């Protein structure tokens with residue numbers, strides 16, 4: 001994601017879950033008429049990436065009062081995989097934390113999921129989105145599938161470029177599949193002459209989680225996922 005969006009001239013990445021990118025629309029209007037973030041240069045739209053905005057209660061109101069016509073891009077991924085990815089990342093920095101199962105449940109035998117744990121809470125996308133929809137229209141959002149970003153990065157990036165009103169400059173020819181990394185990589189980023197994959201912290205092997213735990217979390221997320229698909233009008237096929 002990061003490398004791919006760098007091709008759009010910006011540094012945009014996230015733990016494919018809920019990246020939020022705010023972008024001023026590409027309109028040819030004088031600035032005072034647009035209520036937008038200023039352009040970076042005449043020919044450049046301004047992008048900013050702060051993943052945590054998507055799950056921060058005050059963010060939509062603040063962004064809307066600054067720039068109500070902002071375009072918003074959210075990268076979403078199966079929330080169960082997202083939670084495991086999140087945990088894997090934390091564990092790599094703090095190996096002494098409790099097990100995933102201990103953190104994910106208040107009471108596992110009663111099926112009580114710990115929704116106050118961020119790794120769980122962030123994946124309840126519909127709740128966060130509902131907060132944003134009090135301030136922004138759905139048409140201001142574009143949702144990127146974290147799964148398709150891996151299997152078809154050019155297709156996913158093509159849709160991002162369309163949403164931004166940009167010419168489709170980033171295409172299939174910019175990517176190749178790197179067998180060692182197990183992910184798509186950039187053939188030749190603008191800043192360098194050689195191919196570039198994302199760093200070691202992207203695409204790590206996940207901690208092994210018990211099948212039953214995964215099933216319980218799938219069941220937990222299902223109603224939230226369905227509500228999310230209905231709201232955005234897209235089925236991300238996580239179930």
Ligand SMILES: Nc1ncnc2c1ncn2[C@@H]1O[C@H](COP(=O)(O)OS(=O)(=O)O)[C@@H](OP(=O)(O)O)[C@H]1O
Nearest residue numbers: 001013014015016085149150183184198202203204
């Ligand atoms: N091309 C390519 N290369 C490597 N990784 C890729 C790529 N495309 C998407 N992904 C998925 O991106 C996940 C990491 O997301 P972020 O870079 O957003 O994470 S971070 O929060 O900034 O650390 C990372 O999640 P994990 O697999 O859980 O590590 C990857 O699955």
